[in-house]
Amino acid sequence: MERPLSPFMLPVWYRFQITSSLSILHRLTGVALAVGSILLAWWLVSVAAGGELFAVTHAFIASSIGMLLLFGWSIAFFYHLCNGIRHLAWDAGYGFELRQAYRSGYTVLVATALLTALTWLYVLLA
């Protein structure tokens, strides 16, 4: 018998709710941030090397692709940070009631939007 396997039950067998969507998003943003560590290491090396390497790196980061990547990583960073705190609270045994889980989920989304907006407002205005 062909049984549906756990991660591949979407969307036929499984209805999305905010709780499961945020859980998947936590993993996706985590993977994105792990990939971002390549740029972080690259940037650190370019600062240490200086000269042309830094100029090329800086030009890439300042390009529209670079800015788009940074924007995506900033969302991923703030989301993973806020939702990570939510996970730590669960690990400590708090917030398991359905209403609390929903409320903390929406709080994470609002906090992510707010922090990302404030960050880029600062970049644009500073």
Place this chain on the structure above:
Amino acid sequence: MAKAFSLSDSTALRDETALRRVRQHGSARDGLREWRLQRLTALALIPLGLCFAASILWLAKSDQATAAAWLASPVSALLVILFVLAGLVHALIGIRSVFLDYVHTRARLLAAELLVRAAAAILAGASVLAVLKLFLGH
């Protein structure tokens, strides 16, 4: 029937050549260590990450000399090194758990894990060397 040799026997030394250990049957018995390390690094990454993000924002429109001077100061050098190392350890555990869910053959799992471990080691080494170069050259 003879009593089965048990690795959980408190007097038995852990024998890594036991067949069931070699064939990876049963619990590895050290899963909690990774779980705990992921939470510990998560806790550390809250202040380290916020501090790093604030510094990057502050550096956003500066030139290479300003960034180099910032990385050369002892406090920021230490914080960046701790951020990179905690971040990579945290990422490694996370990526590994993704592999365990989606990579279903033993050979591919091993290859993926070795690849990611190598990548993490290279990124950690490169980042730490870059910061140390600026710090020591100051």
